[in-house]
Amino acid sequence: MPDTTSGPTPRLPDPTALQEAWKDIAERSQRLLQDFAEKQAKEGPTSAPADVLNLTGTFLDFTAKLMADPQKVVAAQMELMQQYMRLWQATADRMMGKPSEPVIDSPRDKRFADPAWRDEAIFDYVKQSYLLTSRWLMGLSKEVDGLGEHERKKIDFHMRQFVDAMAPTNFVATNPQVLRATVESGGENLVKGLRNVLEDLERGKGRLAIRQTDMKAFEVGRNVATAPGKVVFQNAMMQLLQFSPTTDEVYERPLLIVPPWINKFYILDLKPENSFIRWATAQGYTVFVISWVNPDEKLAEKTFEDYMIEGPLAALDAIEKTTGVRKVSAIGYCIGGTLMAATLAWMAARNDDRIAACTFFTAQVDFTEAGELTVFIDEEQISNIEAMAKQRGYMDGTEMATTFNLLRANDLIWSFVVNNYLMGKDPFPFDLLYWNSDATRLPAAMHSYYLRNMYQKNLLVQPGGITLCNVPIDLRKVAVPCYIQAGKEDHIAPLRSVYKLTQVFSGPVRFMLAGSGHIAGVVNPPAAKKYQHWLNDTPRNPPTFEAWMAGATEHKGSWWNDWDKWLAPLSGPKVPARDPAKGGLPALEDAPGSYVKVRIVD
Incomplete structure (x- = not known):
């Protein structure tokens, strides 16, 4: 638990204000659920695949190939256990006042910029534990024989999405900055954060449309796109x-x-x-x-x-x-x-x-070296994307935007989850991020042609x-x-x-x-x-x-x-x-x- 004695005095929330907040949250949640039910009833059963990216099949195949060589699995687990033993020893030494060097560190990682991640033994342990496990998970695909290059890149990409999502900074109990804000505000940050979640769900009509900026601060033709x-x-x-x-x-x-x-x-x-x-x-x-x-x-x-x-x-x-x-x-x-x-x-x-x-x-x-976007380009994924686009007549721009955001998930997704939902803050006005959230749709026929003939076939x-x-x-x-x-x-x-x-x-x-x-x-x-x-x-x-x-x-x-x-x-x-x-x-x-x-x- 972070030291809050030198900061603002902790306070209890105002019961009346808290009651009003929960009433508002309950009403908005009920409306969202009702809208979702009406939308499902109107649209009926969908023919779109549930697993558009075919992650289930990819990781089942990966797991089968991984388990085909149990000796490698055991060796990898033993290596991780040895690293944890070093971390436990280093943490024990530190808590007893002995000098201790970190087992693993990431000084340039902006997620761990708060001094508590370095200065407080518990949070330092949580950080290093996460970094060790992340490094181990990201190295697993290299231990598996029989994976094609595309399959290995796909596994690495989506494994990184999982690793980024599970960062301790993304959770209340393991983020010292969020814990301080919660103590200092009497929990108002979490109530405000929940309201922000509901607002983003309302904006996205049931889909979580995370705000990257203050959407009311800009208007096309007024303070962006103003050249006469x-x-x-x-x-x-x-x-x-x-x-x-x-x-x-x-x-x-x-x-x-x-x-x-x-x-x-x-x-x-x-x-x-x-x-x-x-x-x-x-x-x-x-x-x-x-x-x-x-x-x-x-x-x-x-x-x-x-x-x-x-x-x-x-x-x-x-x-x-x-x-x-x-x-x-x-x-x-x-x-x-x-x-x-x-x-x-x-x-x-x-x-x-x-x-x-x-x-x-x-x-x-x-497109032979087209980067990480190629992880989305294989026959099963393209077929699934085509099925979704054909059903609507277009590729939804928000889905394309999410794809691009995943390429820099910590900067473009999880930092806003922490700021908006855990800290309960409004995002800062930023014209570039306003533009980034102003997504466009893509016609189904064009999108299919582009994926197949450029990315997939390189024609x-x-x-x-x-x-x-x-x-x-x-x-x-x-x-x-x-x-x-x-x-x-x-x-x-x-x-x-x-x-x-x-x-x-x-x-x-x-x-x-x-x-x-x-x-x-x-x-x-x-x-x-x-x-x-x-x-x-x-x-x-x-x-x-x-x-x-x-x-x-x-x-x-x-x-x-x-x-x-x-x-x-x-x-x-x-x-x-x-x-x-x-x-x-x-x-x-x-x-x-x-x-x-x-x-x-x-």
Whole structure:
């Protein structure tokens, strides 16, 4: 038990306030149960598999193979027991006042930052016990013969989810910070935490939608996604935004940004000070951005091909009509970059040269080293995901968001469980996490095609492996100048996977490695003076990332200025700035448009 004598005086809760709180909790719980029962009665029995990820089969097979060699099991258990004996001895020595070194430690683990985990023998023992057991569990798959590489990665990934979930920081009785808060507040933190649980269940309509930020602190178009502009074109799949110029002259060739449709475009326009869209506009680019629709069951049959036709190709037509300019430069972000690579190959096959240069933000085309997301890609899992998506007509965006959150579960799930539910606090207002929670749906047909043909079969990088609009495409035919950005710590599009793109295109390619990950590696304005980036000015990118990195030079701060120096000479001469309200297409509404404001969870 932590020492609370030096802190605020413990107090008992107000009986009247506590009675009112429990009354509110009981009423809200009853409503949730009633809503759940009505929903079940309305929807009837579901055909969706109960175990979508096939974890039962995977771990049953793992256990069978583990038990097939009992000697290894006994040896592993004996090793763990010996480590526990050392821990018990070290803890006993410490409690008797003798000097004692930790058996295992994790000084950089933010979960154990509270001094009690180090200073108090009981909590130090709990921490070390957890770390020992975690390390032992995470090493089990290496002791099993007969596991395939994919199966081993899948077991390791989900074993880590279990290990993270069972951390002592996630429970009241074994978290000294929570215990202190409980004593000091007379238990009000736990009552408030229970209210937060109910609020998140209500927001998620029966599904626990954990708040990562204060959802009421932000509003699209009010204090995020505020760059001025107009919607100049729209169809069933997207709205095309043209942003207002901030310079008297602009480059002749407009800039088209194709963001991912897994997320919303305003990651590039959160606040004025970190808005890539505002910054690019200030450099003299006429910026157009695709704002994808948040699809429902009506768009269930939309395909990857439809995203190309009604996305960048439709945007190119609209840009020419409104500006009178045929050639543009383009940016593809994440899956938007995957789409742009496919689109460039399709255009090359048809001798369509409307894209003069293309930039790729954390985009993959060769999925052989696609990272931890591949643990979800096997026949049983894809079939189960397809069954769920087909039943609804779309892949629910909240499920995709949960998948991405699992890649960093301690930061994006369990830290908020502790803060919101155990400490009883409200999450801090953070625009990035507001965007992260603003999930989008994915049409069933497109999602299935993407998983099978890209992640599972890796057909995009194979010449003729993909056919779009009856045209077999070959990425090697793409000869336009390209700028490729990867994130050093990207857990969604790993840097080695992104680097493979340098070996595919036939034209000049400039590769740049940015510090940080999938988001901060991209959204890093020069004024922030954060992180760093690496460049290698060799005329031809070597076959491997390791060889490229060996000749790379580190530069402090943002890479945006380097990208500007690369793109400016490819963007044509300067011309008078273009007012989006006075172009060849009528302005339909103000930016950021209506498509981006459609939310799944409020």
